[in-house]
Amino acid sequence: MQMTLRWYGSGYDTVTLSQIRQIPGVTGVITTLYGTKPGEVWEREDIAALKAEVEAAGLTIAGIESVNVHDAIKAGTPDRDIYIDNYIETLRRLGEADIHLVCYNFMPVFDWTRTELARRRADGSTVLAYTQAAVDALDPERMFSEVNSNSNGAVMPGWEPERLAHVKELFELYSTVDDEALFSNLKYFLERIMPVCREYDIKMAIHPDDPAWPIFGLPRIIINKENILRMMKMVDDVHNGVTFCSGSYGTNLNNDLPDMIRSLKGRIHFAHVRNLKFHSPDNFEESAHLSSDGTFDMYEIMRALYETGFDGPIRPDHGRMIWDEVAMPGYGLYDRALGAAYLNGLWEAIDKNAKRG
Numbered sequence: 001m002q003m004t005l006r007w008y009g010s011g012y013d014t015v016t017l018s019q020i021r022q023i024p025g026v027t028g029v030i031t032t033l034y035g036t037k038p039g040e041v042w043e044r045e046d047i048a049a050l051k052a053e054v055e056a057a058g059l060t061i062a063g064i065e066s067v068n069v070h071d072a073i074k075a076g077t078p079d080r081d082i083y084i085d086n087y088i089e090t091l092r093r094l095g096e097a098d099i100h101l102v103c104y105n106f107m108p109v110f111d112w113t114r115t116e117l118a119r120r121r122a123d124g125s126t127v128l129a130y131t132q133a134a135v136d137a138l139d140p141e142r143m144f145s146e147v148n149s150n151s152n153g154a155v156m157p158g159w160e161p162e163r164l165a166h167v168k169e170l171f172e173l174y175s176t177v178d179d180e181a182l183f184s185n186l187k188y189f190l191e192r193i194m195p196v197c198r199e200y201d202i203k204m205a206i207h208p209d210d211p212a213w214p215i216f217g218l219p220r221i222i223i224n225k226e227n228i229l230r231m232m233k234m235v236d237d238v239h240n241g242v243t244f245c246s247g248s249y250g251t252n253l254n255n256d257l258p259d260m261i262r263s264l265k266g267r268i269h270f271a272h273v274r275n276l277k278f279h280s281p282d283n284f285e286e287s288a289h290l291s292s293d294g295t296f297d298m299y300e301i302m303r304a305l306y307e308t309g310f311d312g313p314i315r316p317d318h319g320r321m322i323w324d325e326v327a328m329p330g331y332g333l334y335d336r337a338l339g340a341a342y343l344n345g346l347w348e349a350i351d352k353n354a355k356r357g
């Protein structure tokens with residue numbers, strides 16, 4: 001296991017590489033070329049510069065989150081092959097740069113969805129939160145503007161303002177895409193990219209849909225054990241793997257997280273570990289990572305990863321905003337650093353106990 005932090009790159013992130021370097025036990029970053037758009041081929045020089053910058057700070061690139069998938073691929077439009085070819089070329093260039101992990105998602109139109117970016121908790125911290133009632137009352141265009149006006153000046157991944165202009169077109173694009181079509185478009189994409197993944201040993205790690213159910217009438221398939229196992233079998237190659245995000249699968253309380261981890265043994269290449277606090281099944285907030293602050297048993301989640309031999313990067317996921325920090329919601333330094341230290345502590349204890357027998 002390698003403990004990492006997500007870093008958006010100089011000019012995008014309020015957190016610096018030298019700050020990350022000082023978090024005990026964090027040796028790598030999960031990063032991306034944040035300025036690129038889905039469908040573009042990444043420039044070799046940009047990849048090399050990113051790598052050099054991270055390494056000069058004494059860290060490694062543990063993986064890319066994300067190389068985003070163009071909507072033409074997800075919707076399965078006739079021009080999808082152009083974008084798949086570009087995706088393959090980007091993967092090749094990442095492989096040539098010795099990068100072997102790529103996180104992506106297959107959610108139509110929206111990435112993760114929260115209805116509040118700064119819900120205040122009793123201790124004065126603010127957190128991302130979700131209520132189904134708020135989603136039901138909102139139209140998707142308003143959702144875009146609200147996310148952007150509450151993001152502390154940051155561009156939120158997946159909520160780039162330029163996408164707002166195309167919301168209606170995007171919805172149209174998916175009007176005939178149901179769960180089965182989305183599964184088959186995903187299979188088509190994976191089958192086409194597997195050869196380059198095998199050639200360069202690139203582990204693809206799909207991020208779950210968040211929340212883990214359909215919203216705004218759009219299909220969502222990476223939501224539970226049954227569907228993710230179906231996806232693993234449908235392209236049965238170790239390079240077709242999973243980002244296990246506890247906070248995303250965990251949005252559905254029917255998902256038994258440690259059991260899902262065990263059933264995905266060998267196919268989890270990356271883990272996002274965070275906690276949620278539920279007030280009711282459709283009203284939750286992103287608590288501190290500590291088990292006692294939320295609803296999940298973080299020890300059991302880490303133990304399941306440990307016992308299945310997980311050896312990829314872990315990152316704390318969204319943190320609370322604390323100590324007056326101003327940063328991209330969910331992506332401040334302080335609470336994610338606390339999260340990393342806590343997760344490292346759990347891992348050390350589990351490891352020592354296991355070795356003691």
Ligand code: CS2
Nearest residue numbers: 065066103104105111112207
């Ligand atoms: C991330 C996702 O911030 C987050 O919630 O976990 O945005 C994730 O990076 C993407 O879905 C992966 O493509």
Ligand code: MN
Nearest residue numbers: 245248272317
């Ligand atoms: Mn996540």
